[in-house]
Amino acid sequence: MPLLFATAGCRSSDAFAGPDPLSGRPPLSHDVVTLQAIIKAEEALVTLYKTAIAGHFAGAPQASVLGPLLAQHEQHLARLRARLVIPSGASSPASPSASTAPAPSAAPVTTATLRAAEDASATSLVQQLATVQPSLAQLFASIAASDATHAAVLGG
Amino acid sequence: MATAVTAVSALQGALAAEDAAIFGYGVAGAHLSGSHQNAAEQDWTGHNQARDTLTAMITARGAVPAPAQAAYKLPFRVHDEASAMELAAYLEDGVARAYLGLVAVTDKQLRTFGATAMQGPAQRAAYWRGSTQAFPGLVS
Numbered sequence: 001m002p003l004l005f006a007t008a009g010c011r012s013s014d015a016f017a018g019p020d021p022l023s024g025r026p027p028l029s030h031d032v033v034t035l036q037a038i039i040k041a042e043e044a045l046v047t048l049y050k051t052a053i054a055g056h057f058a059g060a061p062q063a064s065v066l067g068p069l070l071a072q073h074e075q076h077l078a079r080l081r082a083r084l085v086i087p088s089g090a091s092s093p094a095s096p097s098a099s100t101a102p103a104p105s106a107a108p109v110t111t112a113t114l115r116a117a118e119d120a121s122a123t124s125l126v127q128q129l130a131t132v133q134p135s136l137a138q139l140f141a142s143i144a145a146s147d148a149t150h151a152a153v154l155g156g
Numbered sequence: 157m158a159t160a161v162t163a164v165s166a167l168q169g170a171l172a173a174e175d176a177a178i179f180g181y182g183v184a185g186a187h188l189s190g191s192h193q194n195a196a197e198q199d200w201t202g203h204n205q206a207r208d209t210l211t212a213m214i215t216a217r218g219a220v221p222a223p224a225q226a227a228y229k230l231p232f233r234v235h236d237e238a239s240a241m242e243l244a245a246y247l248e249d250g251v252a253r254a255y256l257g258l259v260a261v262t263d264k265q266l267r268t269f270g271a272t273a274m275q276g277p278a279q280r281a282a283y284w285r286g287s288t289q290a291f292p293g294l295v296s
Contacts, residue, residue, distance in 0.1 A: 141271035145278035
């Protein structure tokens with residue numbers, strides 16, 4: 001061991017001119033990348049509902065159901081974010097503080113818009129669950145089923 | 157050490173849930189009327205079709221589908237329309253949970269099948285309960 005220290009100590013800084021494997025960013029796993037995309041899509045759904053509730057909803061008969069549906073999407077978002085674990089030094093994840101406030105000049109949101117968004121979300125989640133770890137796949141499947149019930153409530 | 161869920165055991169779990177739902181709708185349907193009775197009949201038919209599908213899938217994998225029981229223990233006494241609707245929601249929750257078991261297997265096609273198949277029971281549970289859930293099949 002003393003010989004090893006001596007050898008290392010005698011080297012000049014030139015000896016470290018090669019690649020530095022310690023400074024690189026670790027690659028994100030497939031699950032993390034998939035989860036980031038799902039979180040982004042869920043944030044967009046939350047924004048859409050907030051826009052509808054903020055007065056841009058063009059389907060008054062269903063307006064009373066939007067609050068509970070939004071609350072469930074916020075639960076989806078919280079559960080998804082809780083599953084996101086980013087290695088130190090990796091590229092930044094979808095920000096947990098990303099704004100989901102409604103766009104001030106958003107166009108009116110119709111029942112058909114919301115229903116299509118719910119259907120699209122359910123379809124996307126089912127497509128993406130095949131390649132992630134089992135417990136994450138089950139979370140995606142459960143959220144997809146919830147989205148399907150939302151679409152039915154909205155007349156799907 | 158945890159044992160991975162096998163395709164056949166997950167399929168058998170879904171089949172058992174469908175069999176229990178078929179039995180349970182027979183009980184619930186006797187206490188329902190009008191549109192609720194029509195809905196229960198449709199749901200009963202759907203569960204029979206799902207049972208046939210699962211039976212074929214298990215057989216195709218070289219296994220023997222577990223037979224249905226003659227009777228199933230109900231979670232509570234069913235004596236009127238309200239308790240019959242509550243039972244229907246309970247049955248659908250159980251079926252959704254069983255299909256979610258298929259989503260944990262390694263076979264990608266089965267995962268997709270399970271995830272798609274659980275949407276029907278989730279929707280029917282929402283109908284009978286009168287409200288949707290954030291996480292059908294999972295502990296909220």
